[in-house]
Amino acid sequence: MSPTPVRLVLASASPARLKVLRAAGAAPLVSVSQVDEDAVLEGLAPGVPHEDAVAALARAKAEDVATRILADDPLPGRAVVIGCDSMLSIGGELVGKPLTPEVAAERWRAMRGGTGTLLTGHCAILVEDGREAGSAAGTRATELRFGAPSDAEIDAYVGTEEPLQVAGAFTLDGAGGWFIEGIDGDPSSVIGISLPLTRSLLAELGVDVVAVWAGASRTS
Template structure:
């Protein structure tokens, strides 16, 4: 079960052989952040990921099958500032002015909760993947066109790697799936921590 509305995260999991149910958590991210005493960026994204996974897990009633819930949250650290989704074209433009020609760190927090079918205690594992992103410098008309698509307004750091924003990313140092929204290597390790092999989540191969 994926506790995220992100189509990019869903696409990564589907391409990797997993077809999760999607349940949006509805977590108030500002409230979660406000409840943390001076968190590091890693602590913040991990806490948000866990809050999302727990909120979805809390909606499950008794009688469910053995269930795994995965929550994620991403932010970009650029020039000492940690930023999330810009929300407006004006903010996104400001972000790109700070990012262009520079490097930033994309942090994605992950939380995996396993709820046993017998109603036993939850098993929880969490962690953060940090990947360095090397940004190009869009021409002014290119940035105008990108902002006009609306894509950068609703994603962490005002860019995507797997969409139109990929034209303006020179490269990544680390795990590219984490930049898209969910780190497959880290998620595999967290699943193992709660006693689940990722291969047991794979969909059967489609007959040719």
């Protein structure tokens, strides 16, 4: 018997996350959360573990989108809202998007030749029959070994503007890949959304990943 199709809703504007999901056979809707990330972080207890911080951000994003879907535009059948957040844990500090060229260049000069842990928090919320039917959350950690680009290479990379809007000021699947010596963990997590973790969270909600493929086929 074929599974009942389930539609994914990605609570993120990240083109990299969308690309990963599409390449993996999903056809998610995109509904960008309106969460104030700084406010969420400021509301956490002092010294909260880095893993818990990114999980809290992911949950806030998923809940924001799920709430708006249920209030304004209920989806027919079953859907799962996926919220994600990625930050780099390095030198005892948790860092997100650098946003400015100056910060991006400073971070690269500090982390070149070193290592860091990319943390990606995920939250999945099942929406069914006009109500929230369950949620599951988790975090995936991937160790990174950074290369040692020269000052000129760092300046050129920052000049592309690619690192300004990505966690930790680097990508794995873009120009930043030139400066990543290796990773220990899940590559899709570094790009922005961990497929293995997402599959596990779906399973916690009673959703088989095959149902997500079926949902994509129905809407393609």
